[in-house]
Amino acid sequence: METYIETPLTREKVENLKSGDYVYITGTIYTARDAAHKRMIETLEEGKKLPLDLKDNIIYYLGPSPAREGQVIGSAGPTTAGRMDKYTPKLLDLGLTGMIGKGRRNEAVIESIKKNKAVYFAAIGGAGALLSKCIKKAEVIAYDDLGTEAIRKLEVENLPVIVIIDKEGNNLYES
């Protein structure tokens, strides 16, 4: 099924998403990949506040290439999600409802997706030039020193993704 959603991604919106749905996302989402995840978890372990509110938000596992003059962002496709598995259940417990990446998730993440009623989307790997066209604004909001791995706030318009794992734990890769 094709469907259009707007952020924030509330639990009610997650309810309607099924594994295999083709979804166009519009609104604010955030980027974070390996180094930013590691730092977020360290921040939480130190008892400090995260630089973004995770509640009803979506994290896009992305480290873009640099923008040329006049471009919002460079190439902007998904990175492999499994590398974030170690950190993900903690972030889902804090209210994160959506993740965009590519590739398999481990059992702990799938269980956490079911427990927290969240959703894992895939964007098309290796289509970074095409996906960059859906990004209308990009701003580094934290961890600037990490370069491409900094946390960015993105405004996206009809970003095409596919529901891989839905809130019931149905998994499109295994279907």
Place this chain on the structure above:
Amino acid sequence: MRTVHTDEIIKNIKEMCISANLELSEDVKNRILEASENESSELGKKILSQLKENMEIAKNESIPICQDTGMAVVFLKIGQDVHIEGMNLEDAVNEGIRQGYTEGYLRKSVVKDPILRENTKDNTPGIIHYEIVSGENIEITVAPKGFGSENMSKVYMLKPADGIEGVKDAILDAVKNAGPNACPPFVVGVGIGGTFEKCALMSKKALTRNLNEHNEVEYLRDLEIEMLEKINKLDIGPAGLHGSTTALAVNIIAYPTHIAGLPVAVNMCCHVDRHATRVI
């Protein structure tokens, strides 16, 4: 004896880093276009047509095909009658990479130390392989390698008794394991024989071979064809969402090995199989 100045090497490597990241070679491009027509699944067809559109945007607007513009792997075939003047050759190759990645708006994806992980901010150093050959030319191949697929690559130290069936099983095992993580449709580079490191290097080099060519040895050519068919029956499909296009090609290179061994390396590459070659 012919003299080549390192300035020329720097300039060519810089240009190849940029061009390889913006436009795929004709053979890879054509395989993706053919696959988009022949794919059996509707979703798979849609994904392949998006890859086609992605290639057009990349070329027309100078946006890298993929945001992972890779670690720069450089193969140098240096004619033994060439004299290189200017700076140290390794420094020159890295200078070409540095200029290409900074001036070409490519992503800086290299960390200085595998554990401490501080970004070098210019994508150096590259991975450089030298080969001394006859003649007075230098052949340079730049192959930026993304790590989504690199992470799913494998080496198998098989026993001689495992034979060709063992090799087939190893290739299928690596491809199944890579699945949706390594951005299918893949190009599968295979090295058979040699030593532990030699077979890994051959599997990398195999990724730079034209996809329309086959190994000249008959049984290896047959193996390439058979494995491509078998892989495309695994139903991994474009982006791992099922379908008949799991790989675009299987490229195999073999080398003599020890009486006790049968090393096999499978270097996985996504559909963005980037490589540019020039002879100077």
